[in-house]
Amino acid sequence: MxxxxxxxxxxxxxxTFSPVIHRFITRRGAEYSADVEREIFSQPQHLAAKALGVAAGLDWSVPELLEAFFEERDAYLSDHPLxxxxxxxxxxxxxxxxxxxxxxxxxxxxxxxxxxxxxxxxxxxxxxxxxxxxxxxxxxxxxxxxxxxxxxxxxxxxxxxxxxxxxxxxxxxxxxxxxxxxxxxxxxxxxxxxxxxxxxxxxxxxxxxxxxxxxxxxxxxxxxx
Missing domain, CATH: 3.40.50.1000 (HAD superfamily/HAD-like)
Structure with missing residues (x-):
C-alpha cells in the first residue's frame, strides 16, 4: 500500500454527527433506526438533508433542513466541544x-x-x-x-x-x-x-x-x- x-x-x-442526527429525529417523535443511518450517513449534503427530513417527518426544503440541522449541531457543540x-x-x-x-x-x-x-x-x-x-x-x-x-x-x-x-x-x-x-x-x-x-x-x-x-x-x- x-x-x-x-x-x-x-x-x-x-x-458529533451521529448524536445530533439522532436528537434531531427523536425529539420530533420519530424513530431512529439502522435504515435511517443508511439513508443519511456519508451522503452529499442535499441528499442527506432530504433523508433527514423524511426520517423526522418534516416537509421542509433542503436549505431549511440544513439550516435547522447545523443550528442543532451548534447547540450540541456548546455542551460537547469537538x-x-x-x-x-x-x-x-x-x-x-x-x-x-x-x-x-x-x-x-x-x-x-x-x-x-x-x-x-x-x-x-x-x-x-x-x-x-x-x-x-x-x-x-x-x-x-x-x-x-x-x-x-x-x-x-x-x-x-x-x-x-x-x-x-x-x-x-x-x-x-x-x-x-x-x-x-x-x-x-x-x-x-x-x-x-x-x-x-x-x-x-x-x-x-x-x-x-x-x-x-x-x-x-x-x-x-
Whole structure:
C-alpha cells in the first residue's frame, strides 16, 4: 500500500454527527433506526438533508433542513466541544512511519480541517484534505484522480458502512472505526458489509494491524466474503 486516506469526523475528530442526527429525529417523535443511518450517513449534503427530513417527518426544503440541522449541531457543540480523538495524531505518525502517504477527507469544507487539524498539516500529503461532499464516498476520486494510484495501493479508514460498501466494490483495503455512540448502528452495518478489521480507537490501528492489512491487500483477502 502507498496511501492511507483517513476520514476526519468520527475517526480523527470525535463523532458529533451521529448524536445530533439522532436528537434531531427523536425529539420530533420519530424513530431512529439502522435504515435511517443508511439513508443519511456519508451522503452529499442535499441528499442527506432530504433523508433527514423524511426520517423526522418534516416537509421542509433542503436549505431549511440544513439550516435547522447545523443550528442543532451548534447547540450540541456548546455542551460537547469537538476535539481531536485520543491517539489520532499518533496514528498519523504511525501511518507515515510505515512509508504511506496520508490524506484526510470528509464532507465539510477545508476550513473545518484547517481549524481542527491545521496544527498537524505537515503529517498530510498532496492537498492534505479533500472535501467529498459532491463525490461521496470519494474512494475512486481520491485514489485515482488525486494520487494516481490503483485501488490495491490504498487504505481507507472510516466510520461509516456506506464507505465500507463502496470500498468493498472496488476491493480497496479498509479499516472500520466504530463510533461509541450508544444509539448507533454503524459497527453492526460494517460487519454486515464484510469489514474484517473494526476498531473503536485510533490507537488500535497499530503497526501489527497495518502490516496485516497490507499483506491481506496484496493477497486480495481484505474482505470477509
Amino acid at each position: 502507498r496511501l492511507a486516506a483517513v476520514n476526519i469526523d468520527g475517526v480523527l475528530l470525535t463523532d 476535539r481531536v480523538q485520543d491517539g489520532a495524531v499518533e496514528l498519523l505518525r504511525r501511518l507515515r512511519a510505515q512509508g504511506l502517504q496520508v490524506i484526510c477527507y470528509g464532507g465539510l469544507r477545508k476550513e473545518h480541517f484547517d481549524r481542527f487539524l491545521g496544527e498537524w498539516e505537515d503529517l498530510f500529503d498532496g492537498p492534505r484534505y479533500v472535501c467529498t461532499d459532491e463525490i461521496r464516498p470519494g474512494i475512486r476520486e481520491i485514489s485515482a484522480d488525486v494520487f494516481g494510484l490503483g485501488f490495491d495501493q490504498v487504505l481507507f479508514i472510516d466510520d461509516v458502512a456506506r464507505v465500507a460498501e463502496a470500498a468493498r466494490e472496488l476491493d480497496v483495503a479498509f479499516i472500520g472505526h466504530a463510533s461509541d455512540f450508544e444509539h448507533g448502528f454503524q459497527g453492526v452495518l460494517m460487519r454486515e458489509a464484510g469489514v474484517r478489521h473494526l476498531v473503536t480507537s485510533p490507537a488500535e490501528i497499530d503497526e501489527e494491524l497495518l502490516c496485516l492489512v497490507d499483506a491481506e491487500a496484496a493477497a486480495g483477502a481484505v474482505w470477509i466474503r
